[in-house]
Amino acid sequence: MVQRLSAEFLGTFWLVFGGCGSAIFAASVANVGIGWLGVSLAFGLTVLTMAYAVGHISGGHFNPAVSLGLMLAGKFEGKDLIPYWIAQVLGGIVAALVLYIMVSGGPEFEGVGGFASNGYGAASPGGYSMAAALVAEIVLTAFFIFIILGATSRGAPPGFAPIAIGLALTLIHLVSIPITNTSVNPARSTGMALFADAPALAQLWLFWVAPLIGGALGGLLWKAVADDD
Secondary structure, three states: HHHHHHHHHHHHHHHHHHHHHHHHHHHOOOOOOOOHHHHHHHHHHHHHHHHHHHHEEEEEEOOOOHHHHHHHHOOOOOHHHHHHHHHHHHHHHHHHHHHHHHHHHOOOOOOOOOOOOOOOHHHHHOOOOOHHHHHHHHHHEEEEEEEHHOOOOOOOOOOOOHHHHHHHHHHHHHHHHHHHHHOHHHHHHHHHHHOOOOHHHHHHEEEEEEEHHHHHHHHHHHHHOOOOO
């Protein structure tokens, strides 16, 4: 269990550090910024690389909603859910702390601003409402879990699951960065909200509730449609 939790901690750390770090440092650099497309790819690559690196140790969840969905689909033991959540949230917080230290060392630092946090209303990149954010996070998380379950199922081509999962997360970000700055992961949202100047902490509840609902729906949907293992 120590090895599994360590893998979840490191995987979640890498997801938040790589994905949110790309948004903070590289998204809007003048003339060479990677933009939302680059950030979307960065998030996908974090999951792809860590799924290959430690997926065989812990299952490569890196996300409380994924752990919940897999549990409800019968692919993960319920007794391990809370320990996984703790490891994932701690990984997200430590990654956010490291990013904060890096940002605060910048030559023109005057505050972290939104700090790649998630939000709705005035805190949404596109000004989208709470209802829009709720629907987006539920639907996208549900499909993310469904894809994970399908890509890792017995009938799927072996060895390709991390690619499918990473590309799914990339697509999810392409859709929802303008809406919520994309969560689908309460650990990612919690870590960044703790350091953001924006109203991220006050809105954090949505980025726990919606992904967990979506994760549960995705797991139950897979169990109903294609429970083949």
